[in-house]
Amino acid sequence: MTISLRVNKTIITKNKVLPQETKQMIRLAKGTEYQGEEASKISSTETRDLEGFAKGQGVDLFGVADLKLFRPYRGFDTSLLKFPLAISIGIRLSDPILDGITVEDPTPEYASHYKTVNALLDDIALRITNVIQSKGHTALLIPASQITKSDLLQGAISHKAIAAIAGLGWIGKNQLLISPEFGPRLRLASVLTTMPLKAGESLRSRCDECEICVKACPTHAIKSGEIGEEGWIREQVFDQDVCYRRLNRFRDDPRYGVDICGVCVKVCPFGKRSSVR
Ligand code: B12
């Protein structure tokens, strides 16, 4: 029996002797995994292609995290670490909307923006997942904003950790991902995958002596701690319960209807740098 495969409009037949480059294309089309130098060349090209695709769909930030660097925390489902890599995507938020937030009023505009950006992230994460699956690899998208363990106030996996490992930014004192370009004024989603891709390198924190978010938080949830080499326990640096109670108050208000506050997002000087005044 003769098996044919269409690669870039060329029909290639299994019985024929094929040049090295063509063999590589067939393996790529089939999604075969690689080793060594060949693997790293291919993964760089594939990573650039996937980044180009994601940016064409509307993401502002794209990175790849090596999940060997992920630190499982209490309640985390370690079976997710069967995926060697995770793609982090980020969409920046609108500066005028963020600038409009006050301690008294997170604004209906931010509430609507929150929903739109979450939906867009989930949509693009699904498209990325489908591209990866069409190449024969496995991909699992983690939605932008889904609490899967309500008793622990946790999602399936931390988008911030994935983005930080991928080198898109650092985790600031406000416990948010701070990108050099947009500060914390962004939202994130992730796609866990087996596709061979080139992973990024993490950045060092640039919070230094700043404590603006610590002082601005109306519930005093932020405790001025920063991640160290040895990691940290969220509960030691952040009081998620008082923050969540405030978000719930706004969610129950028909003007907003979602879990928002955003003061610690608004005040960070790294985000304000991107704002046009
Ligand atoms: C549950 C949840 C909450 C809870 C708990 C918050 C918290 N800090 O954990 C509540 C309801 C209080 C909350 C509040 C808010 N949230 Co919220 N929330 C989530 C959600 C759904 C899950 C977070 C989670 O699982 N936390 C569990 C803990 C254990 O993990 P973690 O805090 O993320 O940190 C761990 C990792 O960093 C990890 N880690 C593991 N390996 C490694 C390796 C390295 C190198 C590093 C650095 C770290 C690391 O260590 C930490 C554990 O100690 C995420 C979406 C998601 N799936 O990530 C959004 C998310 C974190 N929320 C977000 C936002 C914006 C908010 C609010 C501003 C609300 C708003 N929209 O107005 C506030 C801000 C509160 C704050 N300052 O942190 C954004 C953050 C965007 C950003 N720039 O970072 C996210 C990512 C949603 C999104 N799609 O963008 N949130």
Ligand code: SF4
């Ligand atoms: S979202 Fe509001 S309450 Fe929660 S940490 Fe940020 S500023 Fe504080």
Ligand code: SF4
């Ligand atoms: S406001 Fe200052 S301390 Fe807080 S996250 Fe931003 S830079 Fe870091």
